Amino acid sequence: MTYENIRLEHDGAVATLTIDRPKALNALNNKTLQEFEAAVKSLGADTRVLIVTGGGEKAFVAGADIAEMSSIAEHPEAQKFAELGHRAFALLESLSIPTIAAVNGFALGGGCELALACDFIYASEKAQLGLPEVGLGVIPGFGGTQRLTRIVGRARAKELIFTGGRIDAAKAKEIGLVLEVLPAAELLAHCRSVAAKMLKNSPLAISTAKRVIEQGADKDLGEANTLERQGFAELFGSDDQREGMKAFLEKRPAVFTGK
Ligand code: CAA
Numbered sequence: 386m387t388y389e390n391i392r393l394e395h396d397g398a399v400a401t402l403t404i405d406r407p408k409a410l411n412a413l414n415n416k417t418l419q420e421f422e423a424a425v426k427s428l429g430a431d432t433r434v435l436i437v438t439g440g441g442e443k444a445f446v447a448g449a450d451i452a453e454m455s456s457i458a459e460h461p462e463a464q465k466f467a468e469l470g471h472r473a474f475a476l477l478e479s480l481s482i483p484t485i486a487a488v489n490g491f492a493l494g495g496g497c498e499l500a501l502a503c504d505f506i507y508a509s510e511k512a513q514l515g516l517p518e519v520g521l522g523v524i525p526g527f528g529g530t531q532r533l534t535r536i537v538g539r540a541r542a543k544e545l546i547f548t549g550g551r552i553d554a555a556k557a558k559e560i561g562l563v564l565e566v567l568p569a570a571e572l573l574a575h576c577r578s579v580a581a582k583m584l585k586n587s588p589l590a591i592s593t594a595k596r597v598i599e600q601g602a603d604k605d606l607g608e609a610n611t612l613e614r615q616g617f618a619e620l621f622g623s624d625d626q627r628e629g630m631k632a633f634l635e636k637r638p639a640v641f642t643g644k
Pocket of ligand 1 (some may be wrong): 452495
C-alpha cells in the first residue's frame with residue numbers, strides 16, 4: 386500500500402512508522418490518521434518491535450491538524466474526529482509487540498498523545514512535549530487527559546494541561562514521561578539498540594508480560610497479581626519456555642520461535 390503522509394519501513398523484525406508531513410510539522414489530519422491506522426493494521430507476525438517517529442528536522446508530531454479542525458462546526462463531526470484518533474491510538478496500544486516512541490522534536494497535543502500510546506518514549510535533546518489544547522479552547526481529544534494522568538499522576542497532568550505549557554526533554558524525563566534523552570543524531574540508533582535487545586528474548590513471553598502489565602494497570606493488586614500468575618503458568622509447555630530453559634542449561638543462546 387502506498388501512503389502520502391506516513392512511511393512504513395521494515396528492517397528485519399523492526400518496523401519504523403514515520404509520520405511524514407513535515408510542511409505541517411506532521412500534524413494529524415483525517416487522512417494521516419487513516420493512513421496510520423491502516424499501517425498499524427498491516428503489520429504482520431514478522432514484525433516484533435515498532436518504532437514511531439516524525440519526519441523532518443523539527444517535529445515528532447505538532448498535534449491534530451488545527452487548520453482542518455477549525456472547519457469543524459458541529460459536535461458530531463468533532464466526536465467523529467476524536468473517535469478516529471482514539472481508535473487509531475487504541476489500535477497501537479493493543480499491539481502485542483513492544484512499541485517505542487522516538488520523539489525527535491515537537492510532540493504537542495495529538496503528537497504527545499501518540500507518544501503516550503506507545504509502550505515508552507525516548508526523546509532527543511531538542512524535543513518539546515505538551516498538551517496545549519486549552520489555549521485553543523478545547524481539551525486533549527486523543528487520550529491525553531487519561532494516559533498522561535496514568536503515567537505522571539494527576540497533579541503533574543493537570544499542571545501541564547491547565548497551563549498548556551511545553552516542557553523540554555530533560556523535564557519530561559524528570560517527571561517520568563520520557564525514559565531517556567539522547568542527542569538528536571543518536572535517537573533512532575538508541576531505539577534500534579533497545580529493539581535488538583528485545584529481539585533476543587521470547588516474543589511470546591514479551592507479549593504476555595505486556596498483556597498482564599496493561600490489563601493489570603487498572604485493577605487492584607490482588608486481581609492484577611492473579612493475571613500475572615495466569616500469564617506465568619500459561620507459558621509453561623510453550624516452545625519458547627522449553628527452548629529458553631533448555632538453552633540456559635546447555636549454556637547456549639536460545640532460539641525462540643514465538644510459539
Ligand atoms: N496543525 C496544523 N498545522 C500546523 C500545526 C498543527 N497542529 N502545527 C504546526 N503547523 C504548521 C504551521 O501552521 C506552519 O504552516 P505554514 O508554514 O503553512 O504557516 C508550519 O506547520 C510550521 O509551523 P510554525 O511556523 O508555527 O513553526 P514554529 O517553529 O514557529 O512553531 C510550534 C512550532 C510551536 C510547534 C507551532 O507550530 C505550534 O504551536 N503548533 C501548534 C501546536 C498545537 O497547538 N498542537 C495542539 C493541536 S490541538 C490537538 O492536538 C487536539 C487533540 O488533542 C486531538
